[in-house]
Amino acid sequence: MKATELLRQATGMNLSRTVVDEAVQQRMELTGCRDRKAYLRDIAPEELTALVELVVVPESWLFRDPQAFAAAVQHVQLRAADAARMGRPVRILSLPCAGGEEPYSMAMALADAKVAPSAYAIDACDLSPACIARAQRGVYGRNAFRNSDLSFRERYFTPLGSERYQINDEIQRQVRFRQANLLTLDATRWQGCYDVIFCRNLLIYFDKPTVRAAIGRIATMLADNGILLSGYAELPTFVHNGFTPCRTARLSPCARTTAARPRRRPASPPGSRNGVKPRPATAPPFPRAARPTGAARTWRA
16 A cells, blocks of 8 residues: 555545655654565554654644634533533533644633633544643643733743743643544544534645545534534635534634534433433543543543
């Protein structure tokens, strides 16, 4: 199998031959392999993960596009009472989460808005194990702080020296991390689970069939009255695939699933109301993994 096809299957990304060749050459040099065909033929899962790490784009920063977080906070506040009556928190998903900048920004925005920690839950996924490990550490350097207003750094970070900052435990505890690939995720397991989904600057790396597959999974996981926060360039693509722009979020690319879109539901269990069983508050979207005190939570497949 060619390297470009191997990486496309692993990531869904439409990569240039130059990027792929450079990544393969770098890994061959590090592993001491001189035969490209043998390297690709015998590549182990661990080596494929290392190769993928060289082509993913984890670039992000804290409070990137602040209007997106303002729109999400507004929606969380609107949904909180209804979710509480259903016995569950408002659920938020960030994918890809890169090094945790986006989900941590959401947690800080909700903390600034005085939303109770018990009123919401944030899940964060990324294809890259290295990104998930960095997010769990919660340590950020100068490049993560690019906005003109950095007052949040004083409220939610502890200086470590050398322009490095550790995010506070109260924010770390609000985010649950998991290494996952959107294109292989069984979205039906979390059908209609999320009230807010961040999916920004991901579709731009996909070809059209992969875009449709990704949007289909996102639409499945988004609640009927949920909102999606996308990248500016991606909003038209979501609209062309069954989403409607939000009228309330004028400054940020925000969309909802089209009301007429059919949604499959499982058979109604005994005792359910209106054909839909309320989701229990104690059931997390992903299985819980053990974590050391003070570390960010991690979800495993």
